[in-house]
Amino acid sequence: MLRSLAALLLLSAAALADTADGEALKAMGWDQIVNEARGGTVNWFMWGGADNINAYASDYIGTALKRDYDITLNRVPITDAAEIVNLILSEKEAGVTDNGTVDLIWINGENFRSMKEAGLAFCGYTSLLPNDALVDWDNPAIANDFGVPVVGCEVPWNTVQFAFAHDSAVLAEPPRDMAGLLAWIRANPGRFTYPAPPDFTGSAFVRHVFIHAAGGPEGLLGPFDQVKFDAVAGKTWAILNGLEPFLWREGATYPTTVTQLNELFANGEVAFSFNYDPAQFGLAVQAGLWPETTRSFGLRDGTIGNTNYTLIPFNSPNKAAAMVTQNLLLSGEAQLEKARTEIWGAAPAIEISRTPPAVQAGFAAIKTHPSVIPASELAKSALPELQAGWLTAIEAGWATNVGN
Amino acid sequence: MRERTRLLLLLGPAVALVGGLVLGALGLALLRSLRLLPLEEPGLSAYASVLASPGVLASLALSFWIATVSTLIAAGLALAAAMLLRQAFPGRRLVAVLVQLNLTIPHVVGAIGILYLISQSGSFARLAHAAGLIAAPGEFPALTHDPWAIGIILTYVWKEVPFITLILLAKLQTLGPDLGPVARSLGATRWQAFRFVLLPQLLPALAAGAALVFAFAFGAYEVPLVLGAHAPEALPLRAWRSFTDVDLAARPEAFAISILIAALGAGLLALHARLILPRRGRDAG
Numbered sequence: 001m002l003r004s005l006a007a008l009l010l011l012s013a014a015a016l017a018d019t020a021d022g023e024a025l026k027a028m029g030w031d032q033i034v035n036e037a038r039g040g041t042v043n044w045f046m047w048g049g050a051d052n053i054n055a056y057a058s059d060y061i062g063t064a065l066k067r068d069y070d071i072t073l074n075r076v077p078i079t080d081a082a083e084i085v086n087l088i089l090s091e092k093e094a095g096v097t098d099n100g101t102v103d104l105i106w107i108n109g110e111n112f113r114s115m116k117e118a119g120l121a122f123c124g125y126t127s128l129l130p131n132d133a134l135v136d137w138d139n140p141a142i143a144n145d146f147g148v149p150v151v152g153c154e155v156p157w158n159t160v161q162f163a164f165a166h167d168s169a170v171l172a173e174p175p176r177d178m179a180g181l182l183a184w185i186r187a188n189p190g191r192f193t194y195p196a197p198p199d200f201t202g203s204a205f206v207r208h209v210f211i212h213a214a215g216g217p218e219g220l221l222g223p224f225d226q227v228k229f230d231a232v233a234g235k236t237w238a239i240l241n242g243l244e245p246f247l248w249r250e251g252a253t254y255p256t257t258v259t260q261l262n263e264l265f266a267n268g269e270v271a272f273s274f275n276y277d278p279a280q281f282g283l284a285v286q287a288g289l290w291p292e293t294t295r296s297f298g299l300r301d302g303t304i305g306n307t308n309y310t311l312i313p314f315n316s317p318n319k320a321a322a323m324v325t326q327n328l329l330l331s332g333e334a335q336l337e338k339a340r341t342e343i344w345g346a347a348p349a350i351e352i353s354r355t356p357p358a359v360q361a362g363f364a365a366i367k368t369h370p371s372v373i374p375a376s377e378l379a380k381s382a383l384p385e386l387q388a389g390w391l392t393a394i395e396a397g398w399a400t401n402v403g404n
Numbered sequence: 405m406r407e408r409t410r411l412l413l414l415l416g417p418a419v420a421l422v423g424g425l426v427l428g429a430l431g432l433a434l435l436r437s438l439r440l441l442p443l444e445e446p447g448l449s450a451y452a453s454v455l456a457s458p459g460v461l462a463s464l465a466l467s468f469w470i471a472t473v474s475t476l477i478a479a480g481l482a483l484a485a486a487m488l489l490r491q492a493f494p495g496r497r498l499v500a501v502l503v504q505l506n507l508t509i510p511h512v513v514g515a516i517g518i519l520y521l522i523s524q525s526g527s528f529a530r531l532a533h534a535a536g537l538i539a540a541p542g543e544f545p546a547l548t549h550d551p552w553a554i555g556i557i558l559t560y561v562w563k564e565v566p567f568i569t570l571i572l573l574a575k576l577q578t579l580g581p582d583l584g585p586v587a588r589s590l591g592a593t594r595w596q597a598f599r600f601v602l603l604p605q606l607l608p609a610l611a612a613g614a615a616l617v618f619a620f621a622f623g624a625y626e627v628p629l630v631l632g633a634h635a636p637e638a639l640p641l642r643a644w645r646s647f648t649d650v651d652l653a654a655r656p657e658a659f660a661i662s663i664l665i666a667a668l669g670a671g672l673l674a675l676h677a678r679l680i681l682p683r684r685g686r687d688a689g
Contacts (some may be wrong), residue, residue, distance in 0.1 A: 082648040089652060094439070110650035118652060173645035190542045191429060196634035198645070248542070251632035253549045269541045400458055403635050 019100035019320035022312075030130055033095050033320050041072040041320030044310075045084045046106035048077020049259075052283055056338050064328060071321045083113045088120045088313045100315030103322045107154065108308040109146040113388040114291065115311065116153055122312040122319060123153040125127060129323060131330035135351035140384075142307050142349065147222075149388030154309035155326045156349035158338075161298070161305035161378045162204055165371070169293040171271055178212040178299040182239065186246050191271040193248035193255060196403055197395040201258035204276055204304055206398055207386060211302065217383050224389030233394070237401040254403070257357075265314040266290055276306070278378070279345030282307070282369030285388045296370040302383040306351055332359035341368055349377040430666060436661035450656035454646075457657075462636035467665075470553050470638065471622040474560035479614045481561065482568035483606070487598070489569070490576050504566045511563055515630040518559050522547040529578070548631050555631040556638075560621050568613035575609035608680050615676040619669035638663055 001316070019025060019036050028036070042065070049052055054077065062073035077086055084105055091100045115121045126132055135156055144154050151157075164181075166174045175181040185192045195202030211217050213235040219228055244251030248270055255261045258275065265273035266289050275281065284290040310329060312322045328334055332355030335348040345368065352363050368374045373403050386394075439445050489500050506514065521527050529544035548555035583605070587597035607650050614632060628638035637645070639661055647658035 080648060082650060085652075088657070114650055114652055141425075154458070191538075224611060249546060249549075252551060253546075253635075255549075256629075256632075256634050267541060269525055388650070399635075404459060 007157075018098075018317050020315070020317045022125065022319050025319055025323070026125055029129060034127065034171065034324055037320035037324040038070045038316075041074055042103045042318055042321045042325050043074045043076055043101060044104040044106075044325070045076045045078050045081075045102050046104075047079065047081070049079065050280070050283060054342050054346055060337055060343075061325070061328060061334065064334070065325060068328075069321075069324050071324060071337065073325065075198075081105060081107045082114075082213070085111050085114050087119075088115070088315070089118055091315055092118070092120060097315050099317045100107045100313055102313045103316040103318045104325060105311050105313065106157065106308065108306060108313050109385075110155060110310065110388045110391060112145045112309065115313075118119060118310045120314055121153040122314050122316065123151065125312075125323065126155055126326075127154065129327040129330065131327050131332075131350070134330060134332065134354045136351045140183035143307060146306060146385045146391065150309070154311040156177070156307050156332060157310050157329055158277075158346045159305065159307050159333065159349050159375075160277045160347065161375065161382060162208070162274065162276050162303040163281075163296045163298050163373050163378055164272050164274045165265065165278075165281045165290075165296045166272050167265075167292055167293050168295045169291060170268070174272070174297055176297065178208060179301075180210075180216075181299070182209075182228075182243065185243055189246045190248055190250070190270065190383065192246070193251075193261065194259050194274075195261050195269055196256055196285050197398045199255075199257055201261070201274065201276060202254070203391065203395055203398075204235070205274060206240070207304060207382075207391070208299070208392060210394055211304075211383060211386075213239055214383055220386055220390060221384060223387060224393060229390070229393055231395050235239075236394075237397065240398070240402045244253045244331070262289075273294075276304075278372050278375075279341075279347075279369075282341060282345055282372040285369065285371045290371070290373075296371060296373040298373060298378045298381060300381060302381040304383045304385050305379070306385040332356060337363045338362060339366055341366065341372070345372060428528045430663075433659045433662050433666075437656055437663045439656050444656075446538045451664075454660045457583040459636050460642070463642050466553065466636045467622050467639040469675040470556050470560070471618045471626070474557045474564065474621045475614050475618040477557070477650050478561045478564040478617055479567050479568055479610060481565045482572060482613070483610060485565060485569045486572035486606075488577060489573060490581075501662050503569055506563060507566045509569065511559065511624065512630065514563050515555075515559050517628060518555055519548055520563070522555060522558070524548075542548055549633045551633060553628075553632065556627050557630065560617070564621075568610065568617065571609050571613040572606060575606055589606070611676055611680045615672055619672055623665045623669055649667075 019040065019266050023035070025033055031080065044057065046053075046057065057075050058073070064076070065073050078176060084102060088100060090101055114134040130160075132155075141159070145154065164174065171187065175184045194205040197203035197206055210232060211220065214220055214232040220232070241358050247254075255264065258273075261270070262273050264270045264283065266284070273281075278296050281290070281294055281296050285292060285294050309315055312319055312326070316322055330350060332350065332352075336355075336359050338344040338346045339348055348363070352360055353361075435441070437450050438446055438448070439450060485503055489496065489503065498545070519526065522530070524541040524544045524546060526548075529538065529541055532538045532544055533541075547558075579602075583601050584597050587601040588594070592601065623639040623640055624637075625644060628641055632638055632641065643658045643661035645658075646654045646661065649655070649658075
């Protein structure tokens with residue numbers, strides 16, 4: 001009885017506006033797709049941990065969608081995209097192929113790889129979006145998501161690059177490269193820690209040490225290579241284990257999330273926090289959580305950068321409305337709005353030079369928060385993200401060799 | 405026959421809920437842990453890889469430690485609280501309300517409260533700093549995210565003492581106030597009256613409460629999530645990590661861990677039914 005009830009509910013929801021048939025949409029022109037999208041609802045599952053990002057999505061994007069396209073945006077806050085990959089996989093296993101729960105998801109990296117491998121992504125449509133022309137698909141950091149080719153399965157939304165934060169009132173001059181940071185940690189026992197992988201941010205920190213141990217990223221590009229991995233991994237675990245006595249709580253335990261690390265930093269227990277999205281530092285200061293004297297920095301030997309995307313699941317019943325949403329997210333105006341410091345401060349995923357002059361002027365006028373290192377400054381020394389195969393091997397190796 | 409229909413009607417909703425949702429979900433989890441799914445090779449491989457994975461014994465030991473210590477301390481304190489609240493003293497009603505106040509507070513709220521109180525940058529650490537006892541947060545003893553799971557155990561004790569106390573008070577109410585005085589009038593000391601008259605009567609209720617608390621602490625996720633060290637991690641955390649692993653092939657392992665936790669809880673309740681319930685029939689009537 002429960003099953004039939006659930007089926008009834010799903011049917012009635014799907015009957016309103018069903019654009020589940022992606023192949024039919026691909027045969028249409030953009031105007032026709034926009035017509036199909038009218039009256040649709042987009043269930044956008046996205047990380048909900050930052051109020052300003054939520055407000056941008058619900059207010060700015062949601063309002064524009066309603067006003068211009070009569071599309072209702074239903075933002076569903078989540079803590080980890082992996083849970084949604086699981087949800088969609090469960091739907092596929094249960095035979096739900098055309099009326100899934102999720103219409104749009106904010107995603108990248110390992111979760112994108114999982115969705116692509118399991119055939120859970122709607123692919124081959126991105127060139128239909130008019131604003132796709134603003135995207136530089138020749139840039140390998142955009143065309144590849146953590147080394148996995150995007151090939152029309154997702155649309156870029158933001159670019160980010162890893163940076164460290166420190167309190168300039170406590171530590172005036174932070175170390176500027178990985179070797180210097182490692183030496184600083186040894187000289188200041190108990191003042192540094194990193195979240196235990198598989199936490200997204202902690203895992204990224206360990207990859208920086210891994211690349212440092214390899215003497216640079218050159219040998220690590222391309223698919224996972226066990227021989228190369230073994231050679232570098234031994235050195236990496238030796239560095240991290242050697243560091244352990246000098247970490248917070250002598251390395252007996254690690255924070256399990258970057259949120260915990262941020263709290264330790266806010267309480268002055270540790271001297272550094274770090275994040276894939278430096279805009280978060282400015283937000284923490286604006287929220288009064290971190291001191292006004294917070295400053296951020298990259299490393300001379302580079303920090304890892306990547307792109308994050310939005311993706312439409314294969315079983316979304318509102319693909320047309322989701323495509324219109326993606327197109328809006330890519331527009332110069334929407335990318336400029338979220339680049340504003342007081343809104344979000346997120347770096348754009350489009351080529352600014354391809355946008356209208358007014359938008360270009362808007363980008364030029366943006367002043368970054370004093371606690372946030374400008375993206376252009378960070379970009380001077382950037383490291384590529386390693387492919388997902390390396391990531392999982394490093395995370396598993398850390399748990400066995402360091403985290404126990 | 406009419407009596408039977410009435411029984412069925414009354415029990416129906418509860419049975420449908422428990423049977424349909426709980427047993428249904430448990431059954432699906434069992435199927436998945438055995439890889440009984442299309443496109444998968446059925447078998448016990450998920451259980452084998454769970455038992456062979458590094459750190460699983462440490463996780464099991466940690467969950468066992470948390471559940472055992474929390475249950476023992478909570479049961480002891482609850483017994484003392486129930487004996488005390490049974491007596492008449494000024495302000496007894498107020499104390500009774502205070503003891504049971506936190507029954508309504510969710511575990512995760514309690515865990516975060518404990519974190520704010522006793523972590524190295526929590527309220528007590530700040531007081532100690534203000535009093536000049538410590539100079540930096542790191543000098544305050546590590547009571548959360550610690551290897552002995554002190555914060556987790558403290559949360560469970562705080563939360564479960566009222567629960568067991570409530571069960572004991574209900575039982576004491578049915579016993580009436582006379583048993584103790586009768587034993588005393590027959591020459592028993594206070595201790596003897598408690599040990600040989602009251603305690604045997606209370607034991608089934610105490611054991612039932614303790615068994616529920618143990619099974620809960622063994623299988624609950626949120627408190628170790630908030631207060632646990634990164635390794636070893638409690639079994640439920642391990643199950644969730646496998647469930648959300650980027651390697652989708654790890655999902656059967658999540659179900660295998662969940663089934664193991666459920667089996668242990670069920671085994672404990674079965675043991676309780678076998679050892680304690682028959683005695684209840686004999687002793688308490």
